Every structure is written in C-alpha cells, then in structure tokens.
Amino acid sequence: MDHEPDLDTMFAMASRQRVDPSDGLTARILADAAAMQPGRSVVAATPRQGWLATLAEWLGGTGALAGMSAAALTGLYLGVVQPAPVQALTALLSTDTTIDSLDLLPSSDTLLAQE
Amino acid sequence: MPRDTLAIVSDETLLVLYANGDTDAARLLTGRLVPRVLGYATRLLADRAMAEDVTQEAMLRLWRVAPDWRQGEAQVSTWLYRVVTNLVTDQRRARARRPAVTLDDAPEVADGSKGVVAGLIEADRMLALENALTELPGRQRQAVVLRHIEGLTNPEIAQIMDIGVEAVESLTARGKRALTAILSGRRSELGYDDENEGEA
Numbered sequence: 001m002d003h004e005p006d007l008d009t010m011f012a013m014a015s016r017q018r019v020d021p022s023d024g025l026t027a028r029i030l031a032d033a034a035a036m037q038p039g040r041s042v043v044a045a046t047p048r049q050g051w052l053a054t055l056a057e058w059l060g061g062t063g064a065l066a067g068m069s070a071a072a073l074t075g076l077y078l079g080v081v082q083p084a085p086v087q088a089l090t091a092l093l094s095t096d097t098t099i100d101s102l103d104l105l106p107s108s109d110t111l112l113a114q115e
Numbered sequence: 116m117p118r119d120t121l122a123i124v125s126d127e128t129l130l131v132l133y134a135n136g137d138t139d140a141a142r143l144l145t146g147r148l149v150p151r152v153l154g155y156a157t158r159l160l161a162d163r164a165m166a167e168d169v170t171q172e173a174m175l176r177l178w179r180v181a182p183d184w185r186q187g188e189a190q191v192s193t194w195l196y197r198v199v200t201n202l203v204t205d206q207r208r209a210r211a212r213r214p215a216v217t218l219d220d221a222p223e224v225a226d227g228s229k230g231v232v233a234g235l236i237e238a239d240r241m242l243a244l245e246n247a248l249t250e251l252p253g254r255q256r257q258a259v260v261l262r263h264i265e266g267l268t269n270p271e272i273a274q275i276m277d278i279g280v281e282a283v284e285s286l287t288a289r290g291k292r293a294l295t296a297i298l299s300g301r302r303s304e305l306g307y308d309d310e311n312e313g314e315a
Contacts, residue, residue, distance in 0.1 A: 007291060007294055007295055007298070008263075010240055010241070010243075010244045010298075011244075011263040011264055013237060013240065013241060013244075014158075014241060014244055014264045015263070015264045015265070015266060017154070017241070018150050018154070019150050019153045019154035019157055020150055021149045021150065021153050021167070021170070022167070025149070025153070025167045025170065025171060026145060026149070028171055029145050029149060029170075029171055029174045029175075030141060030142065030145060032171065032174065032175045032178055033133070033141035033145070033174070033178050034138075034141070036175070036178035036179055036181075037133060037134075037136065037138075037141065037178070038134055038135075038136065038181075038182050039136055
C-alpha cells in the first residue's frame with residue numbers, strides 16, 4: 001500500500017456525505033422565504049374590459065363618447081318634440097315657392113335713362 | 116420537506132416560480148440547495164452553528180434577490196457558493212481565534228452498511244480531513260473544497276472566488292500538497308497501519 005494517505009479516496013468519501021440541515025434551520029429558512037416572497041402574482045391580472053370601455057377607447061376616449069351621445073339625444077328630442085322654432089323652419093323650407101324668371105343683368109335702357 | 120419530484124425543473128426556474136408567488140418552490144429549492152450550502156460552509160468554518168448561520172443568511176439573500184434574478188447569467192448554486200465564500204471570509208476575519216474541531220462538527224456518515232470498525236475508521240478519516248482542511252490558508256481551503264469535494268469545475272471556482280482559472284489551479288495544487296503533508300503524519304490515526312496489518 002502507498003505510504004501516503006489516499007487523498008482522492010478521502011475526497012470521494014467527503015463528497016458522498018450529505019450534510020442534512022436540522023429541522024430548526026429548515027424552518028427558519030422557510031420562514032424567511034415566506035416573509036420575503038413577493039405577492040402571489042407579480043404581474044397583476046388585468047381586469048376584463050367591457051364593450052363600452054372598448055368602444056370609448058376606439059372612438060377616442062370617454063369624453064368623445066359622451067359628446068356623441070349628447071348629440072344623438074338632442075337630435076332625437078328635436079325630431080320627436082318638434083319645438084316651435086323647428087316647426088317654423090320646417091314650414092319655411094316646405095313652402096312651395098317658384099321663380100318664373102330671374103333678371104341677373106338689369107336692362108341697359110334703365111341705366112341710360114338714369115343718365 | 117416535500118420530495119423533489121420536479122428534478123427536471125432547474126433551480127433557476129424554481130427561483131422564478133418563487134418570485135411569482137409559488138409556495139412550493141421555496142421548499143423544493145431549500146431541499147436541493149441547503150445541504151450543499153451547509154456542507155460547504157461547515158467544511159470552511161469547521162463550526163456547525165456558524166455554518167448554519169451562514170447558510171440561513173445566504174438563503175435569505177437568495178430570497179431577496181429572486182424578483183430581480185437575471186436569468187441565464189449565473190447558476191443559482193454557483194451564486195450561492197459565492198455568497199457563502201464571501202460570508203465565510205467575513206466570519207473568519209471577525210473570529211478572534213479558531214475553535215478546536217470536535218467529532219460533533221463533522222458531518223455524519225450516511226452509509227451504514229459498513230462494519231462498525233470500518234465505519235469508525237471512515238469517520239476518523241473524515242474528521243482528520245476536516246481538521247487538515249482547517250490548517251490550510253483560507254483561499255486554498257475554499258479552492259480545494261470546491262474542486263475536490265463539491266465537484267465544481269475550475270472556471271466555476273474562478274467565478275465564485277473572483278480570480279482567474281490559473282490561480283484556481285495553483286491554489287488547488289498547493290492545497291493538495293499541503294493536505295498530503297499534514298495527513299502523512301497521521302497515518303496511524305487514520306487506520307492505514309491497521310489495514311496494512313490486515314493485508315499482511
């Protein structure tokens with residue numbers, strides 16, 4: 001046998017040894033882990049977006065959607081209630097007025113007579 | 116400690132799972148890493164209580180760094196070895212004198228199939244090795260333990276110790292020569308003479 005201690009054999013023995021932690025150490029490490037662990041979800045779940053929010057986003061935001069809604073309601077009101085100014089305008093536009101002739105260039109005789 | 120049935124899952128993946136709130140990931144990582152870290156710290160410090168403190172602190176730092184862990188840059192185990200190495204260096208600087216190593220400080224031998232005498236001889240050899248390791252300069256001891264007991268490669272050790280690969284080779288070579296010289300004077304303590312008598 002070699003008179004030198006077989007260092008490699010001793011290393012092999014040492015590397016096979018498993019150094020098990022005590023229950024107390026394991027408990028302390030796991031307690032640290034629980035205390036240091038971030039929330040169950042690092043990235044917060046995005047709430048499901050409703051169709052109204054999607055429409056508002058598509059049209060340019062909730063402000064634009066509110067303006068469009070107000071305009072639509074105003075149109076509906078005018079159409080149904082027919083307030084007096086609207087009736088007058090409607091009557092004026094619906095008057096059957098015909099123009100038989102339109103003299104865009106006055107007669108030159110008139111100009112001469114004035115001279 | 117739950118049995119690690121997810122051996123195929125890397126330590127790094129488990130660390131990311133832990134950072135994302137998985138409650139089992141910490142248990143699995145603890146089961147995998149703590150025996151290695153504790154064994155390394157025990158061999159460097161030759162003091163079980165101090166080794167446990169270092170192990171707990173190293174694991175605490177791992178939990179703390181988990182949310183910011185940069186995947187692919189380093190192995191979790193290599194990172195831990197480096198933290199332990201630095202913590203042990205700090206401990207050694209702070210320790211006023213080196214306490215004597217007792218048999219209680221040596222890791223228990225798990226293999227119970229050998230005869231009682233053979234088991235005692237093996238335990239004596241392990242104790243002798245642990246004692247001899249304490250006589251090495253700190254850097255030599257770290258390099259020898261990482262290379263020959265923890266089984267890491269020289270580039271990994273260089274990364275852990277923050278030195279070049281050639282320096283690692285030099286440290287381990289000098290460390291082995293020193294260990295051989297120390298242990299040669301203890302052959303009878305290690306049972307080699309008894310073995311020779313048995314062979315004769």
